[in-house]
Amino acid sequence: MINLDAYAYSNALKIVHPAEKLSFAMITLVVCLASPTVITPLIVLALMAGGIIIKAGIPGRFFVKLMLVPLTFLLVSVLTIAFSISPSPAGFWLAHNVGGLTLGIRFPDLITAVHIFIKSLGAVSCLYFLALTTPITEIITVLGKMRVPVIITELMVLIYRFIFVFMEIATTIRRAQSSRLGYISKKSSFRSLSWLFSALFGKVFLKSNELFDTMTSRCYTGEIKVLAKKYPVSLKNYLVLTMLEIPLVLLNLLGR
Amino acid sequence: MSEVILEAVDIEFSYPDGTNALRRVNLQVKKGEKLAILGSNGAGKSTLFLHFNGIYRPNSGSIKYRGQDVSYDKKALIELRKKVGIVFQDPDSQLFSASVWQDISFGPLNLELAEEVVMDRVQQAMLDTETTDLKDKPTHLLSYGQKKRVSIAGVLAMEPEVIIFDEPTAWLDPRHAREFMELLEKLSQKGKTIIISTHDVDLAYVWSDRIAVMHSGEIIANGEPGEVFLQPELIKRADLVLPWLLEMHGVLVQKGWLSPAIPLPKTREDLFSSIAARSERKLSAL
């Protein structure tokens, strides 16, 4: 998670306008999800893998590891779709009889399951592309330009920043506890963990008060105004984007 | 030069939990001066600073800016905060954005300056604090000292007249601490009024024009560095120690290496040169 965030600031695509990366990821995501066949999602997956590994220069191993994260979750949900239990053995493609009940896979279900599996992987790869190439702060700026309500973008700014502040506090407290053997037994672990949480809540409260004070002292009056970083707008990137999306859309239409 | 720019008059303040953090604090800050506030942990330094910015309102007493009582209506507060900037003790509670550049631009943008002006100021503040290289890094990947420098830049970019630094050199490495002191010197030459709080008596002694000593919510001494440090009971009461220059000077005088007539050294060079003179004389006498 932390590495993922760090790559967003150091990848080879960091100079590309965030709006371009955002539209690329989002349009491809929609095209991928709208696809009636598995071909588009597979192409999308390849496209994003190429973008992430070749264009953004992120190590392939790291990308594979990231793709494995949702895999268990995906497999479980996909298996529940593929398998069914029924009193009659009719219509099963693969079946096993257990005490009068038939447990097995129906062929159409299998197809649906495979579709969903591949589509999800394709969609996840789009999101990874965005997360790995574009800092959240830049995404927020683009969202602001797209007239997403200020309350949402400002909350995102603060939440994103304070995730890290609190994680650091939690890590420090935990380290301090472990160094005094706070996690040596199950009982002490529970106790230490509950202390960690109450300490953290206390800090959250304090920090939010302090943050308000420090912002007020810099003339904050209810609206967070910051400079947006300037990126060169590349017409070429938009052209490439269009060139990539058109065949995918056509493929979707043909597959209907 | 001796015009009073910021003043605390008989300030009393208690936190909601009953902690009596300030007790009848009186302090005058003169325009263009370099004021150091010394005091042990919990003495009330940070609390006093928050009053100078109108963040806290005293239970009784008043804050004056250029001789005028600060009225706590919205407009007056904004005016005060434009003129008086604070760099807080903990950069993690000052940096609200994950982007260094955006965080620094926050203050000047609130002053309703044109975007180009803000950009220039951000650039200049980053040069002054050597944070230009950190521009594209997220704040959470910075070291503590780097965060501190970014938070300093965020206030410098607002170009206030009075700049208050709450423990600016804690956590800075020796090089950056020295460079920070040079930056303070530069700001001071531009006519800014500077207040710092610190636990570093050496730094306070060498740098400041005036020292105020706080102890459990009160100002117990206020004067030129030489004067303040010549009161041993006071130093003890405030849990301070002597700056090494003065301590060394004292020992050398006591053991007869220096004549008591030699003025207090203000820099290490002062001290070293007076020692060299005496030894040479002694050697030639042998």
Ligand SMILES: Nc1ncnc2c1ncn2[C@@H]1O[C@H](COP(=O)(O)OP(=O)(O)OP(=O)(O)O)[C@@H](O)[C@H]1O
């Ligand atoms: N938010 C708060 N609520 C209650 N009491 C507080 C709060 N902040 C500070 N205090 C108390 O007020 C007193 C003065 O604190 P302050 O932070 O001003 O000290 P300080 O001189 O800045 O100390 P340090 O050198 O440790 O920064 C302390 O006794 C402290 O415990």
Ligand SMILES: [Mg+2]
């Ligand atoms: Mg303090």
